[in-house]
Amino acid sequence: MLPHGGESVRAKIVGRSKDRDGRPIGKCNSNPILDTRYYDVEFPDGSTDSFATNLIAENLYSLCDPEGHSYNTLKDIVGHRCTDEAVKRDDPDYVNGMIRQTTKGHQFQCELSDGTTTWLPLKDVKESNPVKAAEYAFAAGLAQEPAFAWWVPHVLKKRDRILKKVKSRYWKRSHKYGIELPHTVNEALDIDQRSGTDFWRRAIEKEMKNVGIAFTFPEDGMVPPGYKLIPCHMVFDVKTDLTRKARLVAGGHKTDPPKESTYSSVVSRDSFRIAFLIAALNGLDVLMGDVQNAYLNAPTKEKTYTIAGLEFGTNKVGLPALITRALYGLKSSAARWRDHISATIRDMGFKSCLADPDVWLRANTKPDGFQYYEYVLVYIDDILVISHDPHKVMDALKKQYTIKPDSIKPPDIYLGAEIRRYTIPDTNNPENRDRWAMSSDKYVKRAIAEVETELERAGERLKSKVSTPLSDGYQPELDATPELDARRGNYYQGLIGILRWIVELGRIDIVTPVADMSQFMTNPREGHLEQVLHIFAYLKRYDKSEIVFDDTSPVFDKKRFTKPDWNAYYPDSAEPIPTNAPPPRGNQVSTTCFVDADHAGCRVTRRSQTGILLFLQRAPIMWYSKRQNTVETSTFGSEFVAMKTAIEMIEAFRYKLRMMGIPIMARPTYSAITNRSLRTQHNRNRR
Numbered sequence: 001m002l003p004h005g006g007e008s009v010r011a012k013i014v015g016r017s018k019d020r021d022g023r024p025i026g027k028c029n030s031n032p033i034l035d036t037r038y039y040d041v042e043f044p045d046g047s048t049d050s051f052a053t054n055l056i057a058e059n060l061y062s063l064c065d066p067e068g069h070s071y072n073t074l075k076d077i078v079g080h081r082c083t084d085e086a087v088k089r090d091d092p093d094y095v096n097g098m099i100r101q102t103t104k105g106h107q108f109q110c111e112l113s114d115g116t117t118t119w120l121p122l123k124d125v126k127e128s129n130p131v132k133a134a135e136y137a138f139a140a141g142l143a144q145e146p147a148f149a150w151w152v153p154h155v156l157k158k159r160d161r162i163l164k165k166v167k168s169r170y171w172k173r174s175h176k177y178g179i180e181l182p183h184t185v186n187e188a189l190d191i192d193q194r195s196g197t198d199f200w201r202r203a204i205e206k207e208m209k210n211v212g213i214a215f216t217f218p219e220d221g222m223v224p225p226g227y228k229l230i231p232c233h234m235v236f237d238v239k240t241d242l243t244r245k246a247r248l249v250a251g252g253h254k255t256d257p258p259k260e261s262t263y264s265s266v267v268s269r270d271s272f273r274i275a276f277l278i279a280a281l282n283g284l285d286v287l288m289g290d291v292q293n294a295y296l297n298a299p300t301k302e303k304t305y306t307i308a309g310l311e312f313g314t315n316k317v318g319l320p321a322l323i324t325r326a327l328y329g330l331k332s333s334a335a336r337w338r339d340h341i342s343a344t345i346r347d348m349g350f351k352s353c354l355a356d357p358d359v360w361l362r363a364n365t366k367p368d369g370f371q372y373y374e375y376v377l378v379y380i381d382d383i384l385v386i387s388h389d390p391h392k393v394m395d396a397l398k399k400q401y402t403i404k405p406d407s408i409k410p411p412d413i414y415l416g417a418e419i420r421r422y423t424i425p426d427t428n429n430p431e432n433r434d435r436w437a438m439s440s441d442k443y444v445k446r447a448i449a450e451v452e453t454e455l456e457r458a459g460e461r462l463k464s465k466v467s468t469p470l471s472d473g474y475q476p477e478l479d480a481t482p483e484l485d486a487r488r489g490n491y492y493q494g495l496i497g498i499l500r501w502i503v504e505l506g507r508i509d510i511v512t513p514v515a516d517m518s519q520f521m522t523n524p525r526e527g528h529l530e531q532v533l534h535i536f537a538y539l540k541r542y543d544k545s546e547i548v549f550d551d552t553s554p555v556f557d558k559k560r561f562t563k564p565d566w567n568a569y570y571p572d573s574a575e576p577i578p579t580n581a582p583p584p585r586g587n588q589v590s591t592t593c594f595v596d597a598d599h600a601g602c603r604v605t606r607r608s609q610t611g612i613l614l615f616l617q618r619a620p621i622m623w624y625s626k627r628q629n630t631v632e633t634s635t636f637g638s639e640f641v642a643m644k645t646a647i648e649m650i651e652a653f654r655y656k657l658r659m660m661g662i663p664i665m666a667r668p669t670y671s672a673i674t675n676r677s678l679r680t681q682h683n684r685n686r687r
């Protein structure tokens with residue numbers, strides 16, 4: 001199963017990919033991380049694409065359990081049949097009540113997730129997918145048959161009650177990041193009027209001013225052959241910095257899936273944290289820029305048109321408008337924009353990092369002879385340049401795109417986080433050079449203001465003097481308070497979205513409480529909402545937090561660590577070193593890991609929680625908190641599972657560093673683990 005046309009599709013490997021000279025690309029290695037081969041694959045629609053061995057192996061492993069067994073999930077029920085063993089409605093034993101519950105003799109033809117079909121006994125399908133089986137039985141007129149009459153009505157009744165509640169939350173979205181979302185232009189203007197602001201009106205005017213280049217109006221008013229009519233409508237959103245945004249989007253769901261890939265990636269958060277640290281380590285400058293109307297720079301291959309509405313102007317209402325650019329909403333727009341800017345950066349001599357395709361690197365040398373890599377990081381339309389002369393790179397990009405003039409500057413806000421220079425007094429460094437620091441303070445304050453506004457409407461307010469993220473002793477899995485209605489359930493989901501982003505922006509102190517509360521997104525209760533608001537009250541009291549990307553090397557007292565001899569158990573163990581990594585340039589770095597687990601932290605399932613912190617030099621780069629999949633009978637077992645996850649993260653982390661051309665010290669990653677409970681540590685946390 002590989003990504004194709006916006007979904008995972010069963011594909012067939014047809015052979016090795018070859019370069020222009022006909023030679024196979026890459027070399028074989030038993031370790032997937034070190035395997036650099038590419039393969040051509042064929043999809044059911046006849047199209048082909050090339051994929052790295054890493055990606056193919058990743059998808060194969062995702063279909064298997066830890067023991068290597070592969071399982072398929074039910075996609076749909078496409079048919080049914082019954083044998084002579086099936087009980088009929090006129091069967092005397094059934095009429096007399098001697099046979100009450102049976103599924104004997106019935107089979108369903110099932111389409112599986114890998115695209116294949118198979119016949120399965122009704123009893124198995126009923127156990128694994130009762131709602132889907134009941135829906136099919138009702139649609140096929142089987143609900144009154146003896147094998148179905150005793151359970152289908154009950155399942156459908158229960159389904160209507162559960163799914164109605166869930167769907168109302170997902171499809172009737174009313175808030176994002178705690179801010180009320182309009183669904184039409186009239187609703188947007190009404191919100192402005194009620195709140196005494198003009199945020200949404202200005203967002204609409206700005207969008208219509210910029211989006212015009214995506215449309216062409218035929219002079220004769222006739223649509224060329226082969227073009228398909230699709231609707232366009234305004235979509236309203238709230239960005240991560242809580243500014244309002246209006247976007248005219250195309251009804252891409254009305255178009256046929258394009259044959260070419262529609263996948264588009266963005267730079268990962270840990271990559272930009274690494275970049276800021278490397279900038280300080282190698283004495284480089286950082287410059288940011290925002291491409292104006294990014295998608296609209298790329299032409300579209302889809303042949304579509306729309307009928308102009310009032311947003312185009314009264315003189316164009318009702319006229320056909322051809323969509324000639326990668327308008328937001330078309331299936332391929334994101335991919336076309338990424339292809340466009342990737343080609344531009346590639347022509348500038350940069351190469352895409354194999355560990356993060358949106359990190360671009362190019363070898364460079366300072367005037368003093370210091371050799372290093374300069375980087376370009378792309379997050380949709382946000383460009384980050386790390387170089388000793390970043391203006392030269394940005395000027396090259398300005399020749400191809402309109403970059404907002406006021407956005408070209410040393411970063412102060414990036415992906416919602418505040419970025420600033422930070423000086424660490426260092427007696428060993430007479431220059432006391434600047435480092436970079438990341439803070440979520442402004443974002444947190446804006447989020448709290450929105451929450452307090454919403455609570456004020458309900459006559460409530462946040463608690464005061466809150467000293468822990470969650471109430472002492474609170475266990476969300478034991479909460480038995482009433483379930484939230486659809487509107488408040490949607491509001492709960494919006495608050496969790498805010499908290500998750502705050503965690504990404506560096507508030508590591510709430511990572512475990514947010515992970516705990518995120519488990520109840522589908523069916524939250526009043527007690528869960530109260531605790532989420534408790535987290536906001538905690539953030540209000542402790543609103544100052546900053547991560548400094550300190551590039552100095554950590555110092556450890558090796559006497560405090562016992563060095564075990566694992567050679568008897570792992571005689572041939574060695575770190576996999578990728579052979580296709582770029583030659584390392586710049587100053588060396590070291591990695592450190594802190595890992596922990598709270599044994600049987602969940603009172604219901606007895607599953608433990610894993611917590612991991614990964615450092616580069618003295619700066620935290622990655623943090624992780626998640627409930628373990630297995631139930632362990634001892635503290636040692638839960639910590640062993642946590643360490644296994646940590647090792648996988650360390651391997652991936654060091655692989656990325658090498659693929660970014662960053663030299664790593666010869667020593668291994670020092671790892672530390674404690675026996676104290678994760679949840680206890682967080683509940684005792686003080687600022």
